[in-house]
Amino acid sequence: MKITDVKTIRLRAEIPPEGQVFSRSGVRNCRSTTLVQVDTDEGVTGLGSCSGNGDLVEVIVAKVLKPLLVGVDPIEIDEIWEKAYVRGGHKEFGTRGVGVVALSGIDIALWDILGKVRGVPVYELLGGKCRDKVPVYATALYPEEPSKVAKRARAFAERAFHGVKIKVGFDLAQDIRIVRAVRAELGNDFTIMTDANQGYTIDVALKAAEAFSGCGVFWLEEPLFVEDIAGHAALREKGKVPIAVGENLHTYYAFENFVVRDAVDFLQPDVARAGGISEIRKIAVLAAKHSIALSFHTWGDGVALAASLHLSAALKQCGVMELDYTYNPLRAELLQEPLEVKNGFMVPPDNPGLGVELNRDALERFVFSGVEELTIRPSALRSP
Ligand SMILES: [Mg+2]
Secondary structure (H helix, E strand, C coil): EEEEEEEEEEEEEEEEEEEEEEEECCEEEEEEEEEEEECCCCCEEEEECCCHHHHHHHHHHHHHHHHHHHCCCCCCHHHHHHEEEECCCCCHCCCCCHHHHHHHHHHHHHHHHHHHHHHEEHHCCCCCCCCEEEEEEEEEEEECHHHHHHHHHHHHHHCCCCEEECCCCCCCHHHHHHHHHHHHHHCCCCCCECCCCCCCCCHHHHHHHHHHHCCCCCCCEEECCCCCCCHHHHHHHHHCCCEECCCCCCHHHHHHHHHHCEEEEEEECCCCCCCCCHHHHHHHHHHHCCCEEEECCCCCCCHHHHHHHHHHCCCCCCCCEEEECCCCCCHHHECCCCCCCCCCCCCCCCCEEECCECCHCCCHHHHHHHHHHHCCCHHHHHHH
């Protein structure tokens, strides 16, 4: 079997005003993602997803990766990584960043093809399920009046989610008020995570950790700039809240840097960004060696979510998985059979490969060919 084409399909969905949330990126009015489709000469196609700037992913796939991959056997995934990253690709696009994002989508598509060729779902290729259903927590709590956030948190608790995550990293006093309000609303036993999206300095993060530990917070995610590994290590040593990092790390090597410097308690790779299913397998070995739990970051679309579910079901080191529960039709409407949450659990599809088919009507609505908006808008940039 030979690869005949590697296509990118850029998607964009408008967010109506009632679905827009205020984050450290500013107020976003759209969701966007990029699918990768790998075609073969035997008619089998694979689907993957890339979580990064679509303009840049498109150029890297077309100019660097597709020329390296056409004519290669898609089943030879390790050899493709050798060619597209180790020996070749990184010299064009670097060892981290959007090139790895593009490769992530291609890698997911290759595993989709492998599963279809063997006639088994991806979780079987990974050694089979070690859990039948994947516990998920909800990411949907953004800054607003503390009582309103608490009320929204209550709704997720009542739907049996295995935790709620609160966006912090703004004004510390307000962050603390919100976290305390949610804890008071949910009682002491419900799992509450916090996510600063790199919004604190070390001094502020230490104060936040002190206050959040008093609220029994499960983890503080991305407290500092992602390259400040020493800062994360210091915070982990002095603070009283476990540290979670990973959604902005690319490749096994970046995760290893955090782990060997004792800078992290929970690893949160994004399969559509960190290097696809192949790279996640290596990160899982790292996590197992150091007794660290994996908890997938999920954000983009239904294809990425399916890949995360296969991994979360099959890898022993996985704990609770994130479910982005903000307004996102690329998650909710893109697949013929949308992936649903039931009583706080999700299950990976049982069909061969990723086991998903695109809803062609939805695809038509979401296909986008304009210029990508920046994730961080200049107007949202400010010093912490
Ligand atoms: Mg996050």
